[in-house]
Amino acid sequence: MEGFLFVWCATKVEIKFVSYINPTSEDYNGGCCDGVFGNCGNKCDNRFYFCLDTPGSSSDFDQCPLGSINMGEVYANNDDFTFPVGAGAAGGIDNPYIFTMTTFTNGIRIKGIVHDNDGGNGDDQIDQYKHNIYFTPARTSSQSTWASVTITGRRSSLDIQVRGYCTTYYYGSTCSVFCRARDDTTGHYSCSSSGGKICLSGWQGTSCNQDVNECLSSPCVNGATCANGLNRFTCTCALGFYGTTCASELNECSSNPCQNGGTCQDVINGYTCSCTLDWSGNRCQTNIDECSSTPCLNSATCNDLIGGFQPS
Incomplete structure (x- = not known):
């Protein structure tokens, strides 16, 4: 079965009525709106009805799934005019006229009837229109452009402009992506x-x-453990390391732990001190006892000094 594919969407369509002309001031069957047949000196009092449908749909003026527009008399005794613009300006109808389509195919179909607004003459039909207008809606109203369309009937022609755009939160060529x-x-x-x-x-x-489990990329280094959180991870560093990913090594020599001229060498999670000849201990804090080797002879007493001894 052939047909249009309808999808949920939200498309704003604007129709701007621009101008209208009936050059002969005749009705649909060739008679005068107001005057003697064959000498239509008086102009028509035009009022309009528009039925909005989908392209290629029924020609029935009662089938208006997209809505209808009942425009009252715009100007009396005038068959060549420009439509006024504004709220309620065009025969009681806003111009531009705006409506929302919850389904969109590839445009709209305008079916229109023009009558002579003259109760004494039975509101004769002046003309009728059936016209398909194809367009692709823009993303927003500021990005949309007007398409100018001339619709021609048996006696008259109508110039309009049409544009369409997606409503807020809708995207795509049919405004079907939310x-x-x-x-x-x-x-x-x-x-x-x-x-x-x-x-x-x-x-x-x-x-x-x-x-996202940020720990899957193994961001923590140097033996650290990783804990995943919401949009983050936390590394628990092994001893001797620090930083967001534990990539930095602690420099235990930065506090100058080695005493008495000892030289400090940093190692992972610690340090070593290279002491001078006179000192010992993990921080070179202990003076070497030169008397421990009993250097004094002949019953002399050994007195330990820094870097030496003295007998007494």
Whole structure:
């Protein structure tokens, strides 16, 4: 079965009525609106009815799935005029006229009837229109452009402009892609120019509501352990290391632990001191006892000194 594919969407359509002309001031069957047949000196009092439908649809003026426009008399005794613009300006109708389509195919179909607004003459039909207008809606109203269209009937012609654009949160050539940026328990994402979801940092999945395990990339080094969190990770460093990923080694020599001229060498989680000949200990804090080797002879007493001894 052939036909149009309808999808849920939200498209704003604007119709701007520009101008109208009935050069002969005749009705649909060739008679005069107000005057003697064959000498239509008086102009028509034009009022309009428009039925909005989908392109290629029924010609029935009662089939108006997109709505209808009942425009009262715009000007009396005038068959060549420009429509006024503004709220309620065109026969009680806003011009431009704006409506929303919840389904969109490839445009709209305008079916129109023009009558002479003259109760004494039975409101004769002046003309009728059936015209398909094809367009692709823009992303926003500021990006949309007007398309000029001339609709010609048997006696008259009508100039209008049409434009369409997606409403807020809708994207795509048919405004059928919905995307509303959010950062809550439902999802964490922004929207691309086509309406695709772009997950915020730390999130993944179709709705961007699955926490990314940042530990899977092994960010922690030097033997550190990794703990995953919401959009973050925490490294517990091994002794001797520090930093976000434990990539930095602690310099235990920075506090000058070696005493008495000792030289400090940094090692992982510690240090070593190279002492001078006169000192010992892990920090060179102990004076070497030169008397321990009993250097004094003949019953002399040994007195330990810094870097030596003295007999007495």
